[in-house]
Amino acid sequence: MKSVKAFAPATVANVSCGFDILGFAIEGMGDWVRLEEKDSPGLEVVSITGDEGKLPKEVEKNTCSVAIQAMLDHLNVEIGMAIHLEKGLPLGSGMGSSAASAAAALVAANEFLGNPFEKKELLPFAIAAEKAACGAGHADNVAPSLMGGFVLIRDYHPLDVIKLHVPKGLYCTLLHPHFELKTADSRSVLRDSIPLKHSTIQSGNVAGLVAGLYEEDFDLISRSLRDVIAEPYRSILIPGFNEVREAVKAKGALGMGISGSGPTLFCLSKGEEKAQAIADAAEEVYQSIGLGVDVFFSAINTRGGYIIE
Amino acid sequence: MKSVKAFAPATVANVSCGFDILGFAIEGMGDWVRLEEKDSPGLEVVSITGDEGKLPKEVEKNTCSVAIQAMLDHLNVEIGMAIHLEKGLPLGSGMGSSAASAAAALVAANEFLGNPFEKKELLPFAIAAEKAACGAGHADNVAPSLMGGFVLIRDYHPLDVIKLHVPKGLYCTLLHPHFELKTADSRSVLRDSIPLKHSTIQSGNVAGLVAGLYEEDFDLISRSLRDVIAEPYRSILIPGFNEVREAVKAKGALGMGISGSGPTLFCLSKGEEKAQAIADAAEEVYQSIGLGVDVFFSAINTRGGYIIE
16 A cells, blocks of 8 residues: 655744744654555545644645645645644644644655655645645745745745755754743734834844855854844743843854744754753743743754655 | 045945845946145045035035044044045935945045055944935945945944845946935835835845845846835836836846935846846936936946055
8 A cells, every 4th residue: 555654844934033934944843744545535634643632634624634635636636645644743832833734744745646746836735734724824834844944935926935045053942831822812912014114124134144044154143133023022922031032142042032923932053062052041941930841952954844754 | 745546336225125224336436535645634625526516525514524534533543634526426316426425535544544444344434424414324325335245234233234245247227317306305205114014025025135146046136126115105206217117127127226215226137238238228218208317337346445546
């Protein structure tokens, strides 16, 4: 029986100054999707593990089946596939959980069908799945989860996605505190209009961040990792935000920001040793304020989702 | 008698999506400043040509003397210098006329004093001169005029100026229509606050432009050369804006935008041949609407201001 298994990584969207336009992928954390040939045509979500029973198995609601169905519709193909999803990522954490499921499903299905698509061409199907899962068809998680690296979503109409250069030695530490922050709440605190001055500051920083990535200038990356648009409002919703930032900065973090819409925080750093020290320091702060936390660090994933079986 | 002469180039500030944070320098158009030793201490603006008598010679008002005085104050040096300014740039055109004068004056004075400063270190003195000349201490003209190339002003507090990579073969065509547009008028049409959505679009484009410069991806540069913040309001003040844009796009312009606060328009293109064709096509449009225009094209100046004698 034909069977394919793929992995797709966790991702950090927004990246401080890159609000709604930047995302990057992490090594070693993510979701797995296994597809099996099925006798009768149509998709079926057979098993989901690691979600505490929270994710829907209905084909028209599950992010994996929605993504694959969008691909099959595009190809005008009818085929039978049984879908097995293993969640490695916590739900609603701001680590691109639904995006990783969709990306893994699409990488697996593409292989299953003999790779009719380049990875970048899978993006519209993943965006359709994000729309089903989150209500909005954002690409800043699915694009890096599929393609890897640091990804810029320059535009949606038409979709224009650019994979940026990633300097060697760039590490990320993820801090996932044990409390729930609803994306809707995190979104609702944002203002619909902002001072022109803030827009100029944000533009300067995102331009500096992109230049810093290409120049491999870690100081410039650090100076540019500021967000004057979302963070001032969202950080208030995240316990310990300022204390954690102070602690990780003292350990050499280039910057710290909110991953996606939170509550997970991300830190960038130069080298694995600092990434570890940052994780330790942050854990201590969370302990002192009585909040459980999962910490994780890794290099930037530059290959995106991939086949493992 | 000791004498030094320097040239500093015209510049394009804003660069569409780079509103208030980007600028670049042009080859072959600019201002010249000659400094001569003077027996008595103090600065004196002895001659100005090419300004139709419009520029002030008072030491505390002239952009050259203000810039040099700021440098001398910083060094705590008293010295006698006679200043001769040759304007190659029209005033109030949006080509960084006052910035080129200040930059040429500073490059000359630095040489005169045995080069105590790196070029980048001259920037604060040039900004002081811009403040005297324009009322606002912007750096997006003086920085490229001094340093050359494409320059990002990431921040002013503290000043953070980054010279970006410039792809080979990038040309600029300047179109200077014969009518006056006051900077104050051009500034007054801007909104103090803007939709968050527009800020995100602008950020995506400036990130795309910077990536395009580093990747030497002319298509990406072209897709990114859009301004949703200033151009929609300012273009209304510029006769023929849409007609010229249509004509230059048809000749292969990567993009067209307002140089600084106008009325000069800039076009970027790949290669000299297209830059020439764009100039010709634009000239024809201006002729058809009965407006005089000076056209000019050149490669990007990557060295900034320099000593010529």
